[in-house]
Amino acid sequence: MSDRAARCTAFLERAGWGDAIRTPLAGDASARRYERLVACDRTAVLMDAPADQGQDVRPFVRIAGLLAAHGLSAPDVFAADEVDGFLLLEDLGDALFARLVEQDPTRETELYRAAAEMLAILRDLPVPDDLPTFTAQHMARLIEPAFDWYARPLGSTVTQSDQQALFTVFETVLQHTIGNVRVFCLRDCHAENLLWLPERGGTARVGLLDFQDAVAAHPAYDMVSLLQDARRDLSPTLENEIVAHYVALTGDDPDRFRAAYAAIGAQRHLRILGVFGRLSLHFGKPQYVAFIPRVWRHLMTCLATPGLEDLRTAVLQVVPEPDRLDRLKPDAAA
Template sequence: MTALGPEQASFVTSAGFAAEGWKALPADASPRRYFRKSVGGQANALLMVTEPDAPDTLAYLDIARHLSALGFSAPHILADRADLGFVLVEDFGDATFTHLLDQGADETALYEQAIDVLAALHSHSCALQIGLPAYDMAPLLDEITLFADWFVPAYFPNVDAADFRQQFTALWRDALHSVAQRREALVLRDFHVDNLMILKQHSGIARCGLLDFQDGLIGAAAYDVASLTQDARRDVSGELETRLLDRYMAQRGPMDRAQFMADFHLLAAQRHTKIAGIFVRLCQRDGKPRYLDHLPRVLRLLDAALTQANLSPISDFMAAALPDWPNAALAKVSPK
C-alpha cells in the first residue's frame, strides 16, 4: 500500500475515507496520478492528484457531471478540491475494453456498445448544453503542429522543422476550413477502448463507463467515431469499421452521409497526425518509449487517411519533404 501525503490524507478523511489502504496505480500518458482505495478486496474509490486548479481538472468535473445528468456513465464525483488538485471519484474497476479484449471478449459486441454510446450522445437534445470551447481551427492546428515539432525532428533531423511547420500548418488550415466550423457534438476527444469500461451493474448505454474526457470540446461528431474505429493502439479491421459506421448512422437517423464520411476521413488524418507527434513526445519528453511500439500503425493509418480524405496537397508535400515517411518508424528504434 502507498502512504498518502498529509494534504491528500486530510482530503480523503474529510470525505469519509480512511487515510490508509491506498494503492498507487501505474502512470499513463497523462501527468495525473491515481490512487485506489480498496475495502475487503473490492475497489470503491479513486483519488486523482494533479496540479492545483488545473483547467483540465475543472473541465473534468463539469463534463463528468454533465454526462451523468444525460444518463451516461461517467465516474460519480465523491468529493473535490480542485484548488489543491485533488478529486475523489467512483472507481469503475479494471474491466476496460482493452483488458476484456485481451481476455478474449467479443470484439464486435464491445465496439457496438461503444458506437451506441456515441450515437446516443450525438443525438441527445441536451448534449450541447455545457459551456465548453469550440473544437475550431486553433486547437485543430495546435494538434497538427505536434507532428512538426516532435516527429519531424526525431526521424528527419536534417529537415528545417520551422519551415516544415509553417508550410504544413498552412496546408492543414485550408483542409480544415469547413470542419473547424462544426458545432454539432460534445467531442470527448480520447474515445477509444483504453478509456471505456463495462459496468455489469448497468444496462443500455449506461453499461459503458467513460473515462478521460477532460479535454472535451464542442465540434464535429465524426471525430470520436474516427477515434474509436481507427484506434492508434490496436488494429481494427476494415469490416468492423464499416459495420460500426453503418450502425452509428442508422441510429442517428436522417443525416448527410457523404458529409459525415468526408469529416470522418479528414479528422482521422488530423488525429493520426497529432498522435504521431504525441507518441514521440511521450518517448522523448516523458520517458515513455513504449508508445513508439504503436507508431508504425499510426503512420499506416495516416497514410491511408490522407488518401481517403483526398488530401493530396498535404500528402504530396510530406512525400517531398519527408521521403518515405510512412516507413520512418518501422524499425521501432527510439528516436534520439
C-alpha cells in the same frame, strides 16, 4: 512522508476513507496518478492530479456531472479538493473494453456497437458554452508537435515555411469536410477509456473515463478516436461496420461523414506522432514509441481517401516514415 502525500492522506481522512487499503492503478500519459481504495465492503478510486504539474480537476468534476445528468456512466464524484487536486470517485471496475476483447475477441463487435450507440446519444447533448471549440483553423495548428517531436528528430529538414504550407492545406481540407458542425466530444474515446457495465441498461452500460479534455468538435472526432486506436488494431471490416451503425443511428449523410472521418483522422494521427515523440524524448516514456508504426498506418489509410490527394502529397513532403524510431528514444537525444 512528502508534503503531497500528507495532503492526500488528510483529504482521504476528511472524506471518511482514511483507513482504506490503497492499491496503485495503471495511469495514463498525463501526470495524474490513480489508486483503488478498499474499506470494508466498499471501494472507490483516488485521482491525484497535482496542479503544479499542469493538472486541474475542475473540468473532470464539471464534465462528469454533465454526462451523469444525461444518463451516461461517468463516475460519481464522492469528494473533491479542487485546490490540491484530489478527487474521490466511484469505482466503475476493471472491465476495460481493451481487456475484455483481449480475453474474448468474440465480444469485440458487441462492445464497439455499444460504444457507437453511446456516442450517438452524446452528440445530441447540449454543448456547454465553455468547452474549447475545434475549428478547422485550430485543428490544423494542433499538428505542430509532429514537426518538433517527430519529423525533425527523424531527420526531416522541415522549415517554418513548410509548416505554414501544411497548416494551410490542412485548414482548407478540414473546413471543406467538417464545416461548422460541432457536438459534445469526449476527445479520448478509446478502448482503454471505456468500461463495460452490463448490470446497467442501454448506453449506461458504457462506463466513461478520461473525459476532462472534452471539446466541441465534429462527431467524427470521437469515432476516429474509437476505431483508429493507437494502441490496438481493428479489422477494416469491423471499422466500416461500426461507422455504418453510427451513421444509421444518427441519420448523417454517409459520404459526408466518411469524408470528415478521413480528414479528422489524418489530423489526429499526425498530431499523435508528435505527442508520442514528445512523451518519449521530453518525458522519458519510450513505451509510446512502440505505437508509432500503427499510428503511421492509420495516417496513410486516411490519406488514401479520395479527395485527400493534395493533403497526402503535402504531408509526405515534410513528414518521414517511421523507419528510424531509435532516434525517438530518450537515449538517442542524450
